[in-house]
Amino acid sequence: MAQTPMLEITALEKRFGTVEVLRSINLKVGRGELVFVIGPSGSGKSTMLRCCNRLEEPTSGSIFIDGRNIVNCPAAELNRLRLQTGMVFQGFHLYPHMSVVRNVMLAQIKALKRNKVTARTRAMDMLDRVGLAHKADAMPSELSGGQQQRVAIARALALNPKVMLFDEPTSALDPELVGSVLKVMKDLRAEGMTMLVVSHEMAFAREAADRVVFMDGGVVVEQGPPEAIFGNPQHDRTRAFLSRVSHHAGAE
Amino acid sequence: MPGIMEMFFNLDIMAQAWPLLLQGLWMTLRLCAVVIGLGLVGGLLLALAATSPRRWLSWPVMALIDLMRALPPLVLLIFVYSGMPFAGVEMSPFMAVAVAFLLNNSAYYAEVYRAGLQSVPAGQWEAARATGLSKGQMLGHVVIPQAVRNVLPDLLSNTIEVVKLTSLASVVSLSELLYQANMARSVTYNSSPLVMAAAVYLVLLWPMVRLVSRYQRKLAL
Amino acid sequence: MNAPAGFQRFVEVFFDGAIIDRYLPDLLSAMVTTLWLGAIIIVTGVAVGLVLACLRSLQVWWLTVSIVMFADILRALPPLVLILIFYFGLPGLGVMMSGPLVLFIVLAAVLAAFCEEIFWAGLTALPRGQWEAGRATGMSFAQTLISVALPQAVRMGVPSLVNRSLAITKMTALGSVIGVKEVLAVSSSAQAMSGSATPLTMAAAAYLAIFLPAVIFARWLERRFSWKV
Numbered sequence: 001m002a003q004t005p006m007l008e009i010t011a012l013e014k015r016f017g018t019v020e021v022l023r024s025i026n027l028k029v030g031r032g033e034l035v036f037v038i039g040p041s042g043s044g045k046s047t048m049l050r051c052c053n054r055l056e057e058p059t060s061g062s063i064f065i066d067g068r069n070i071v072n073c074p075a076a077e078l079n080r081l082r083l084q085t086g087m088v089f090q091g092f093h094l095y096p097h098m099s100v101v102r103n104v105m106l107a108q109i110k111a112l113k114r115n116k117v118t119a120r121t122r123a124m125d126m127l128d129r130v131g132l133a134h135k136a137d138a139m140p141s142e143l144s145g146g147q148q149q150r151v152a153i154a155r156a157l158a159l160n161p162k163v164m165l166f167d168e169p170t171s172a173l174d175p176e177l178v179g180s181v182l183k184v185m186k187d188l189r190a191e192g193m194t195m196l197v198v199s200h201e202m203a204f205a206r207e208a209a210d211r212v213v214f215m216d217g218g219v220v221v222e223q224g225p226p227e228a229i230f231g232n233p234q235h236d237r238t239r240a241f242l243s244r245v246s247h248h249a250g251a252e
Numbered sequence: 253m254p255g256i257m258e259m260f261f262n263l264d265i266m267a268q269a270w271p272l273l274l275q276g277l278w279m280t281l282r283l284c285a286v287v288i289g290l291g292l293v294g295g296l297l298l299a300l301a302a303t304s305p306r307r308w309l310s311w312p313v314m315a316l317i318d319l320m321r322a323l324p325p326l327v328l329l330i331f332v333y334s335g336m337p338f339a340g341v342e343m344s345p346f347m348a349v350a351v352a353f354l355l356n357n358s359a360y361y362a363e364v365y366r367a368g369l370q371s372v373p374a375g376q377w378e379a380a381r382a383t384g385l386s387k388g389q390m391l392g393h394v395v396i397p398q399a400v401r402n403v404l405p406d407l408l409s410n411t412i413e414v415v416k417l418t419s420l421a422s423v424v425s426l427s428e429l430l431y432q433a434n435m436a437r438s439v440t441y442n443s444s445p446l447v448m449a450a451a452v453y454l455v456l457l458w459p460m461v462r463l464v465s466r467y468q469r470k471l472a473l
Numbered sequence: 474m475n476a477p478a479g480f481q482r483f484v485e486v487f488f489d490g491a492i493i494d495r496y497l498p499d500l501l502s503a504m505v506t507t508l509w510l511g512a513i514i515i516v517t518g519v520a521v522g523l524v525l526a527c528l529r530s531l532q533v534w535w536l537t538v539s540i541v542m543f544a545d546i547l548r549a550l551p552p553l554v555l556i557l558i559f560y561f562g563l564p565g566l567g568v569m570m571s572g573p574l575v576l577f578i579v580l581a582a583v584l585a586a587f588c589e590e591i592f593w594a595g596l597t598a599l600p601r602g603q604w605e606a607g608r609a610t611g612m613s614f615a616q617t618l619i620s621v622a623l624p625q626a627v628r629m630g631v632p633s634l635v636n637r638s639l640a641i642t643k644m645t646a647l648g649s650v651i652g653v654k655e656v657l658a659v660s661s662s663a664q665a666m667s668g669s670a671t672p673l674t675m676a677a678a679a680y681l682a683i684f685l686p687a688v689i690f691a692r693w694l695e696r697r698f699s700w701k702v
Binding site for chain 1: 600602603605606607608609610611612613616620621624625628
């Protein structure tokens with residue numbers, strides 16, 4: 001990687017009161033890279049992800065997006081910086097009072113100041129990209145969970161983010177709906193989108209990730225290519241976690 | 253020109269008026285006891301009738317409830333107090349007030365109960381019936397307790413409204429709290445008794461208002 | 474007295490045609506007063522309540538404390554107490570206000586207090602993810618509040634808002650105590666002058682004509698808005 005990484009986290013710390021949630025996290029995501037973060041619940045992976053667009057305020061450390069430190073940026077600029085990261089939540093969080101296409105248009109109009117026509121065209125393109133152009137005028141409540149999550153991805157993509165952050169995007173979905181969301185993510189990767197993904201979809205990580213990061217107890221325990229992490233983990237904690245997960249997966 | 257303190261917070265006048273207000277408070281509390289007590293029971297009966305599958309029962313009751321919701325309580329009160337004697341029905345002010353407010357409030361309580369009864373899932377009725385409970389047992393042990401718990405904040409909020417409502421009785425010269433305070437005001441040409449009455453209402457109702465807010469937020473979360 | 478005669482007497486007392494003819498014009502103009510007062514009270518009360526709920530969402534402590542105090546006090550006090558204090562007390566300080574103005578100020582303030590609580594309950598009931606989705610897509614706090622949070626809070630509150638607005642608009646009848654020429658005042662004085670109960674029947678009919686459609690509308694709204702977000 002000769003260029004500066006698209007996302008770089010250095011010495012990130014996060015405390016809630018006296019509880020240390022993240023300790024000296026260092027992590028790089030290169031341009032067009034798909035980095036997968038795995039780890040037991042409570043390991044701090046979601047908190048780390050949420051620090052990347054400052055939905056969570058880091059206690060100390062730096063987070064560079066395309067070379068620009070977002071941690072010390074003034075509140076006034078924060079809204080503009082957040083446009084560089086697209087966030088996909090576990091619970092979708094579509095706006096229930098707006099149609100699908102209006103969901104995708106809203107921030108384009110309010111935050112990017114695009115006019116309505118441009119925003120609608122862009123929204124329809126993005127909905128087409130996630131295979132839901134035909135649902136543009138439906139209300140979110142009329143969609144399945146998988147469809148809602150794909151709309152949420154379209155909503156984030158419409159703002160031309162540099163990095164996409166996925167916070168357990170398939171955890172709230174019925175098993176048969178997971179595939180459609182993963183397919184959209186795979187397409188994004190093929191198109192060169194930089195992605196940081198917190199997820200339990202191990203099979204998907206093995207298949208699609210460029211790098212896998214294992215977190216436990218608020219620290220990065222180890223990271224490497226998926227073959228290395230899944231095939232030959234170096235740490236006991238990684239091994240214990242992976243055997244627990246695979247055992248669990250086998251039992252299903 | 254006299255200052256705010258002298259006109260609204262005159263301690264001498266408040267001290268003079270206090271015994272009068274205390275008598276008024278006693279009357280207010282008696283009125284509340286009657287209207288709230290009977291209203292809670294009457295409202296439940298009305299609600300049961302309004303949710304009955306028998307239309308000859310539910311429709312007239314719903315119509316009565318809507319009628320009462322559409323009439324301002326003061327209009328109802330004046331009608332009962334000044335109008336009924338024309339029909340040969342003479343009532344003491346206390347009776348007139350109690351009857352008018354009871355009509356009004358049973359309807360409001362009924363609306364609250366009705367929402368509660370409808371919030372009990374059909375499965376609960378079925379479970380009660382499947383375990384062989386009689387209709388009365390089903391209502392008394394399964395449905396009504398859940399319904400009441402679901403709408404407790406609204407019942408409380410309506411009860412606050414009843415206490416505030418009793419102040420209207422002053423219009424027909426029933427010597428409740430506000431009437432006494434207003435009498436004291438007109439005798440002393442000073443508003444301090446009214447302010448003191450306001451303070452008494454606040455002491456009575458503010459904790460309940462807080463409780464309702466707390467409750468509603470908890471339910472919402 | 475036999476039954477038909479009793480019935481006839483009842484009709485004469487409560488539905489006297491001559492009295493109806495005589496007082497109908499007065500009553501109709503009083504209805505206009507009631508409607509007009511009710512309309513400005515609702516518009517002002519709901520608007521002020523909305524603004525207060527928005528200010529409260531800024532979470533500035535002294536703003537929050539003042540708003541909560543305002544809302545609590547106005548929800549705990551009987552409106553008639555405030556009306557009497559404003560109408561009879563303030564002139565002592567040299568502040569003279571007409572009956573309609575006092576009625577408008579007090580009832581609009583009371584409605585604003587209730588509306589603030591209803592909107593605020595809606596805002597706090599909103600899942601946090603809705604705020605986060607707005608902020609994460611680069612919208613400011615104000616933009617998220619206006620485009621995402623408020624529309625949902627308002628929708629959640631519509632049934633309570635309608636019921637509360639109705640209850641408070643009905644209190645315009647309290648204006649009769651301070652000389653506002655609304656429906657109850659006009660019919661009460663007509664009753665006193667004519668010595669007949671008919672004007673009171675007319676008052677009841679007038680209120681039903683105004684509020685019964687509103688009550689039925691409220692019922693319809695309640696059913697329509699009972700969907701879950």
